[in-house]
Amino acid sequence: MRGMWTAAEVRAAEERAPVAESVLMRRAAFGTATVALSMLDGRRRVGLLVGAGNNGGDALWAGYFLRRRGVRVYAVLLAPERAHRAGLAAFRRAGGRVVDLLPEVDLVVDGIVGLSGRGGLRPDAVAHVERVTAPILAVDLPSGLDADTGAASGRHVRAAVTVTFGCLKPVHALADCGDVRLVDIGLSVDSPYLSELTSAEIGALWPVPGRSSDKYTQGVTGVAAGSSVYPGAAVLATGAAVLGTSGMVRYAGAAAEAVRARWPEAICTGSITDAGRVQAWVVGPGLGTGSSAEAALRTVLEAGVPVCVDADAITLLATNPSLSDARDPATPLVLTPHDREFARLAGAVGDDRVGAARRAAARFDAVVLLKGHATVIAAPDGRTLVNRAGSSWAATAGSGDVLSGLIGALLASGTDPLLAAAGAAHVHTLAADLAASGAPIPASSLLAAVPDAVRTVRALVPSE
Numbered sequence: 107m108r109g110m111w112t113a114a115e116v117r118a119a120e121e122r123a124p125v126a127e128s129v130l131m132r133r134a135a136f137g138t139a140t141v142a143l144s145m146l147d148g149r150r151r152v153g154l155l156v157g158a159g160n161n162g163g164d165a166l167w168a169g170y171f172l173r174r175r176g177v178r179v180y181a182v183l184l185a186p187e188r189a190h191r192a193g194l195a196a197f198r199r200a201g202g203r204v205v206d207l208l209p210e211v212d213l214v215v216d217g218i219v220g221l222s223g224r225g226g227l228r229p230d231a232v233a234h235v236e237r238v239t240a241p242i243l244a245v246d247l248p249s250g251l252d253a254d255t256g257a258a259s260g261r262h263v264r265a266a267v268t269v270t271f272g273c274l275k276p277v278h279a280l281a282d283c284g285d286v287r288l289v290d291i292g293l294s295v296d297s298p299y300l301s302e303l304t305s306a307e308i309g310a311l312w313p314v315p316g317r318s319s320d321k322y323t324q325g326v327t328g329v330a331a332g333s334s335v336y337p338g339a340a341v342l343a344t345g346a347a348v349l350g351t352s353g354m355v356r357y358a359g360a361a362a363e364a365v366r367a368r369w370p371e372a373i374c375t376g377s378i379t380d381a382g383r384v385q386a387w388v389v390g391p392g393l394g395t396g397s398s399a400e401a402a403l404r405t406v407l408e409a410g411v412p413v414c415v416d417a418d419a420i421t422l423l424a425t426n427p428s429l430s431d432a433r434d435p436a437t438p439l440v441l442t443p444h445d446r447e448f449a450r451l452a453g454a455v456g457d458d459r460v461g462a463a464r465r466a467a468a469r470f471d472a473v474v475l476l477k478g479h480a481t482v483i484a485a486p487d488g489r490t491l492v493n494r495a496g497s498s499w500a501a502t503a504g505s506g507d508v509l510s511g512l513i514g515a516l517l518a519s520g521t522d523p524l525l526a527a528a529g530a531a532h533v534h535t536l537a538a539d540l541a542a543s544g545a546p547i548p549a550s551s552l553l554a555a556v557p558d559a560v561r562t563v564r565a566l567v568p569s570e
């Protein structure tokens with residue numbers, strides 16, 4: 107699990123650190139210079155863009171270390187009178203040159219602004235950044251992005267590599283920071299604000315049958331989805347539950363014929379009350395928002411088993427909040443909104459996606475999975491995970507139906523709801539990458555790649 111900490115948490119850790127701030131800065135700067143040298147690969151001209159704070163100080167000290175290794179270093183001071191005093195003196199002493207405009211260089215170090223940055227790049231910084239043609243190494247984070255939310259409220263630096271210090275920050279998973287390198291500067295931090303599971307961890311949690319398993323011990327997933335208008339959503343969600351784990355799948359709804367034709371192993375009925383017992387329900391994809399859909403959602407919420415509420419069922423909950431009363435409060439609920447569904451349920455997502463998901467998780471006493479290129483998954487107890495997509499090929503119609511089917515299968519197996527949602531999201535993004543391999547795919551191809559994705563994460567689990 108990779109943890110990420112907010113700017114305030116990093117500052118608190120810095121204050122607790124037994125060494126002086128100047129020592130931390132030189133460690134950070136030395137790490138920056140080391141990364142810069144690896145990117146230069148023998149080339150010898152570096153430009154620094156230096157802002158008013160300690161981020162600029164890191165850049166200047168990195169320039170000092172680079173000078174000591176014979177690199178020619180030029181620095182533009184965006185706020186000359188506020189440039190880090192000791193860093194600038196050391197840089198000059200080592201033969202670094204302060205210039206008005208960067209000459210042609212092999213690498214540019216972005217020390218404009220770091221953890222204390224607010225808003226996008228200011229116009230003077232934009233003018234310098236726009237002239238850059240060399241790859242950019244961002245110090246701590248690409249300037250103009252918010253450390254805690256990854257949001258870009260204006261122009262920002264596009265970094266080939268970001269070097270960060272002590273610990274990762276949310277921006278490193280929520281936004282494009284290029285290749286992120288972490289340098290240890292001796293900070294000690296508490297439990298993380300946001301975490302990311304590794305593929306091996308997801309492989310380890312994925313439920314697989316053992317010697318004593320049968321079709322029931324893996325958990326039975328119920329799928330209440332689809333309608334005569336949208337039978338495809340039912341076919342996709344049921345298929346994901348069929349392929350996700352080896353447990354049994356029951357489908358209940360108006361698309362029973364279409365589901366049976368595609369997935370003969372699913373047990374299909376027309377109504378939830380006839381479906382038989384399940385260990386978790388998926389409700390919503392293609393269900394519609396009419397009275398029969400509302401009745402289906404109510405029945406599922408009353409069933410006393412974990413429920414994944416997706417798509418139309420989210421809209422139903424938003425328009426008729428009293429439906430939540432049907433839920434047994436002791437049973438886990440997973441909500442999987444995209445931004446528009448989230449807005450119906452809990453107001454506009456805004457720039458702070460992690461904060462929005464956390465607040466909604468607390469308010470609805472549910473795991474909230476907020477979809478996107480970086481999907482945020484928050485539990486009501488405050489644990490929060492992020493799943494980064496390797497590509498954007500999953501942004502296709504019907505791919506959300508596959509995701510909810512996978513979540514349902516993991517819930518039915520008894521997996522912790524937060525891990526079920528995060529594990530499903532990870533395998534889903536991996537399946538998209540494997541299926542697409544550089545070309546657009548329909549959601550049914552993503553679905554067909556689920557077994558390959560599960561194999562891939564399971565192959566990473568270290569053998570005992």
Ligand SMILES: NC(=O)C1=CN([C@@H]2O[C@H](COP(=O)(O)OP(=O)(O)OC[C@H]3O[C@@H](n4cnc5c(N)ncnc54)[C@H](O)[C@@H]3O)[C@@H](O)[C@H]2O)[C@@H](O)CC1
Binds near residue numbers: 247
């Ligand atoms: N906290 C820590 O543990 C460590 C922090 N270090 C460095 O210190 C940085 C934080 O330094 P500071 O707190 O001095 O703050 P920054 O260097 O991030 O920025 C502060 C200055 O930038 C200005 N500013 C804010 N937003 C701006 C924008 N959009 N455009 C232009 N200027 C803007 C502010 O007015 C302020 O003067 C970190 O990102 C990291 O690079 C390192 O030296 C190592 C240790």
Ligand SMILES: Nc1ncnc2c1ncn2[C@@H]1O[C@H](COP(=O)(O)OP(=O)(O)O)[C@@H](O)[C@H]1O
Binds near residue numbers: 481503506507508534
């Ligand atoms: N830009 C993107 N990059 C990667 N994945 C994305 C992107 N946009 C959406 N996704 C993923 O694609 C899926 C889309 O789900 P959803 O919007 O519910 O689609 P549908 O309702 O058509 O099934 C989600 O898993 C989401 O995280």
Ligand SMILES: [K+]
Binds near residue numbers: 218244
């Ligand atoms: K920066």
